[in-house]
Amino acid sequence: MNLIMSDCPLSFSPSFSSDQNTVIDLSALNISPCLGCFGCWVKTPGKCVIPDDAHKVYPLIAKSENVIYVTRLFHGSYSPIMKRMLERAIPIQQAFLHLYRGEVHHVPRNVVPKKAVIIAYGCDDVEEQELFCKLTERNALNMLFTECKVLFPSKEELEHSIESEVSRWTNS
Amino acid sequence: MDKLLILNGSPRALRSNSQKFIEMMTPHLGCEWEECFLFTQNHREICDKVKEYSDVLFVFPLYVDSLPCCVLEFLDCLCQNLPDSRPTVHLMINCGFLETEQNSIAIKTLQFFCKKYGFPFGSCLSIGSGEAILTPPFDMLFKLNLKKLAKSIKNSAPLTLSIALPISKERFVAESEKFWLRAGEKNGLTKEQMQSPNIE
Numbered sequence: 061m062n063l064i065m066s067d068c069p070l071s072f073s074p075s076f077s078s079d080q081n082t083v084i085d086l087s088a089l090n091i092s093p094c095l096g097c098f099g100c101w102v103k104t105p106g107k108c109v110i111p112d113d114a115h116k117v118y119p120l121i122a123k124s125e126n127v128i129y130v131t132r133l134f135h136g137s138y139s140p141i142m143k144r145m146l147e148r149a150i151p152i153q154q155a156f157l158h159l160y161r162g163e164v165h166h167v168p169r170n171v172v173p174k175k176a177v178i179i180a181y182g183c184d185d186v187e188e189q190e191l192f193c194k195l196t197e198r199n200a201l202n203m204l205f206t207e208c209k210v211l212f213p214s215k216e217e218l219e220h221s222i223e224s225e226v227s228r229w230t231n232s
Numbered sequence: 233m234d235k236l237l238i239l240n241g242s243p244r245a246l247r248s249n250s251q252k253f254i255e256m257m258t259p260h261l262g263c264e265w266e267e268c269f270l271f272t273q274n275h276r277e278i279c280d281k282v283k284e285y286s287d288v289l290f291v292f293p294l295y296v297d298s299l300p301c302c303v304l305e306f307l308d309c310l311c312q313n314l315p316d317s318r319p320t321v322h323l324m325i326n327c328g329f330l331e332t333e334q335n336s337i338a339i340k341t342l343q344f345f346c347k348k349y350g351f352p353f354g355s356c357l358s359i360g361s362g363e364a365i366l367t368p369p370f371d372m373l374f375k376l377n378l379k380k381l382a383k384s385i386k387n388s389a390p391l392t393l394s395i396a397l398p399i400s401k402e403r404f405v406a407e408s409e410k411f412w413l414r415a416g417e418k419n420g421l422t423k424e425q426m427q428s429p430n431i432e
Contacts, residue, residue: 093271094295094301096242096243096244097244098415101412101415101426102415102416102418102426103419105421105426105427106428106430106431115432118431119431119432122431134304135307135308135341136345137298137299137304138298140301143301144301147295147300147301151431152431155412155415155416155426156408157329157408158405159401159405162401163329163401164330164334164401164405165329169431170430171431187344188344191337191340194337195341198297199296
């Protein structure tokens with residue numbers, strides 16, 4: 061299962077989508093912010109209490125072996141649309157903690173370890189890019205990334221950058 | 233420091249640990265202060281308020297290794313509505329993990345924003361262990377750090393502080409399990425149910 065999750069529409073989506081490949085345009089979905097209610101931990105484990113489009117997304121994140129996250133680089137972090145979805149993916153973790161690589165982390169539910177490519181577009185500030193790389197290194201521990209590559213194309217280079225990474229999936 | 237604007241960036245707002253910590257800290261400030269909630273209030277109105285204050289204290293939990301989305305959105309609004317006179321920015325951040333180092337990227341992100349847009353960065357208190365930090369007798373040490381933070385903001389004498397339970401990681405994991413089991417039991421859930429592998 062391969063997933064591309066983007067904060068903007070992508071032109072090649074129709075040709076890519078299949079039983080094994082899914083493209084999610086977060087900007088076309090209705091996703092409310094996380095309420096921090098812990099419902100997905102202590103009321104309906106594994107299921108967010110908010111009834112919206114996030115339910116279409118976080119199960120796909122959990123079961124994908126390859127993910128590409130496409131986000132505008134936003135003050136050294138993910139864009140609000142992308143960050144909002146990543147926060148709403150908390151149901152894929154349990155409330156309980158364990159030691160993972162010597163650090164305290166939440167125990168994942170049935171989450172497939174995955175190879176990740178994070179494509180952060182639209183900013184050529186080196187310091188901001190370095191900060192974002194450090195963020196993805198921390199994310200890798202919680203999101204079960206076995207590999208994580210971070211790319212910083214311009215907005216104009218974005219589609220080509222994504223297609224190059226997708227071609228690695230189809231050629232591997 | 234003349235006046236402090238406290239920005240609570242927790243999605244849980246009034247019900248949050250961030251709010252508890254604010255309520256424990258403010259009696260030690262000794263100055264005029266006001267609180268706004270980034271999750272529920274109009275960001276443009278809050279940006280206009282920032283202009284009236286000499287200092288701003290952000291208080292929020294770590295969310296997916298970084299700033300909560302509502303804080304990110306507020307910062308974006310702020311950089312488009314910059315005050316002529318930049319207040320000093322302070323931070324109190326808390327996470328449910330034992331290691332305060334897990335807050336480091338969120339702290340660096342706010343510091344980067346301040347540097348990029350010309351806000352002096354003042355004091356920072358990085359909190360680990362979640363609300364377990366309020367457990368006696370450890371809460372005494374926590375309250376001491378809150379007083380230090382308040383005093384450093386009031387006196388414009390920046391400090392970098394961190395506090396977490398002084399226990400082993402293994403013990404923290406075990407105690408955390410008891411906490412979450414009690415929370416689940418209130419909703420009639422067993423441990424096995426809470427550990428469900430299913431995602432829907």
